[in-house]
Amino acid sequence: MKALISFVNSAETKKLTETIKEELQEKNYSVQLSEIIKQKKQPKSNKGKPAKLKSGITDWKPFDLIVLGFPVIGISSSHLMNDYLKQCINIKGKQAAIFIACIGLHGNALKKASSIVSFHGGKVKDSIIISSFLGLNEKKIQQAKNFALKL
Numbered sequence: 165m166k167a168l169i170s171f172v173n174s175a176e177t178k179k180l181t182e183t184i185k186e187e188l189q190e191k192n193y194s195v196q197l198s199e200i201i202k203q204k205k206q207p208k209s210n211k212g213k214p215a216k217l218k219s220g221i222t223d224w225k226p227f228d229l230i231v232l233g234f235p236v237i238g239i240s241s242s243h244l245m246n247d248y249l250k251q252c253i254n255i256k257g258k259q260a261a262i263f264i265a266c267i268g269l270h271g272n273a274l275k276k277a278s279s280i281v282s283f284h285g286g287k288v289k290d291s292i293i294i295s296s297f298l299g300l301n302e303k304k305i306q307q308a309k310n311f312a313l314k315l
């Protein structure tokens with residue numbers, strides 16, 4: 165079984181990505197990590213369109229499970245994650261899971277990312293919001309482990 169973890173980097177999402185990767189490997193998944201980074205300079209012709217990416221695996225075909233992770237910035241979804249999802253292909257029929265790192269004000273972040281996946285025919289089988297005002301403690305890490313174990 166192959167899993168892809170696509171994540172928008174932050175100190176917390178990086179740590180959670182590594183934790184989830186280890187747990188999935190325990191479950192015999194072969195795991196590929198993919199950091200979503202946008203191109204620094206966006207072409208003028210791209211105005212109003214999803215940001216062009218410098219990195220991020222957008223073809224979901226080879227994977228049985230796709231895990232998406234991002235931090236909440238500005239009480240909303242990560243624009244970068246949404247832009248990435250809009251460019252992904254072969255989503256139809258795929259199982260996805262979402263984890264979000266924030267300090268507690270997550271607004272519609274989960275709803276927005278989930279709805280893009282569902283719109284393209286994917287199924288969000290589970291999601292978790294990890295809220296950590298003072299950073300990630302053992303309890304939060306354990307939450308991420310439990311989340312991964314159920315996938």
Ligand SMILES: Cc1cc2nc3c(=O)[nH]c(=O)nc-3n(C[C@H](O)[C@H](O)[C@H](O)COP(=O)(O)O)c2cc1C
Nearest residue numbers: 174175176235236237238239265266267268269270
């Ligand atoms: C500019 C900025 C805006 C943020 N806005 C929110 C927010 O609206 N709601 C929330 O719960 N957390 C918010 N956060 C907290 C981040 O989600 C949290 O810091 C992130 O998951 C951890 O990344 P870090 O450890 O690299 O800072 C914000 C952080 C930054 C830097």
